[in-house]
Amino acid sequence: MSDAPEHSPTFARVSLARRLDRAAPYLLVPVLVLLGYMAIGVPSSWLTLTVSGLAMGMMIFIMASGLTLVFGLMDIINFGHGAFISIGAFMGVSVLFWLPGWTQAASLPLNVAAISLAILAAMLLTGAVSWVFERVIVRPVYGSHLKQILITVGALIVLEELIVVVWGGEEIFLSRPEMLQGAITFADAALERYRILAVVVGLLIFAALRLVLQRTKIGLIVRAGVQNAEMVEALGYRLKLVFIGVFVAGSALAGLGGVMWALYEQVITAGMGEGMMILIFIVVIIGGLGSVEGAFIGALLVGLLQNYVAFLEPKLALVSNIALMTAILMWRPQGMMPVMKGH
DSSP states (O other): OOOOGGGSHHHHHHHHHHHHHHHHHHHHHHHHHHHHHHHHOOHHHHHHHHHHHHHHHHHHHHHHHHHHHHHHHHOOOOTTHHHHHHHHHHHHHHHHHHOHHHHSSSOHHHHHHHHHHHHHHHHHHHHHHHHHHIIIIIGGGTTOHHHHHHHHHHHHHHHHHHHHHHHOSSOEEOOOOGGGSSEEEETTEEEEHHHHHHHHHHHHHHHHHHHHHHHSHHHHHHHHHHHOHHHHHHTTOOHHHHHHHHHHHHHHHHHHHHHHHHHHHTEEOTTHHHHHHHHHHHHHHHHOTTOHHHHHHHHHHHHHHHHHHHHHOGGGHHHHHHHHHHHHHHHOTTOSSOOOOOO
16 A cells, blocks of 8 residues: 555655745845854954844834735835835924923933834824825725826825925934933944834834734734735625725834834935835835735845945945845745735
């Protein structure tokens, strides 16, 4: 009697190959960290650059996570996402300027509370603006990518000009809250306090998104809608309301990311969100459309690679992430962890 298919050597090899293929994206970040250590050679410099790269990656992930869900669920190419980053940054910084007693106090709880209020205000404003944006700008062009690109790019320009009208066209410089300035020393490495906070916030956002998508009914509907929208609607769910909710939530995350990035760069301009869109689209593309986990891994790869290359060969820093995207797409043309749509 021949072995059952599931116990045959061929089946075992195929099963192992599939498991390794699924695990491969998760190995890319530790492999890149190890390669960075070997290339840099100085443990303290490597640790500083790694924390900086992780912080940068976490902030890019926060901004990209909403866009990848909108892209995957709603099939919308939204260049206006960059405007929500800028709006969130300006709103958040305005709140911080209104709370000098909290930001200048030598109290970490007060400093964190000020940032939390700034983030809340930024998310509320960007969420409200995005609700109008979806109804007025996006809804008429569902199903047409070319029209989506044209109209959302135009809306991005209009929103940037509105930012100039409200907040002015000059660069605004800001200081981080008192207890988040400077760095701590660990193993002879200087680790900026704010970048450590950014890593923690990014991990919390990732954990929250995974919890919602994997453990809640709304998350189940979103994931099912990404794979087969027609089937979800046939089951009686109002997917259009889910679309709007995802769009607003994704834009609110862009506002949150805008506040975090403003404190990272310590300067904001009306066009800052537009400038971030290249990195965000790289993350969304290499992660796989609709995949939060893919965007998370992609963002960490982008942040780490840019910091390592900028240290080793500054002239190549600008092209390093384009090279990363090219390599990933040659390996997996649909991205590392694409959410496959049903037909």
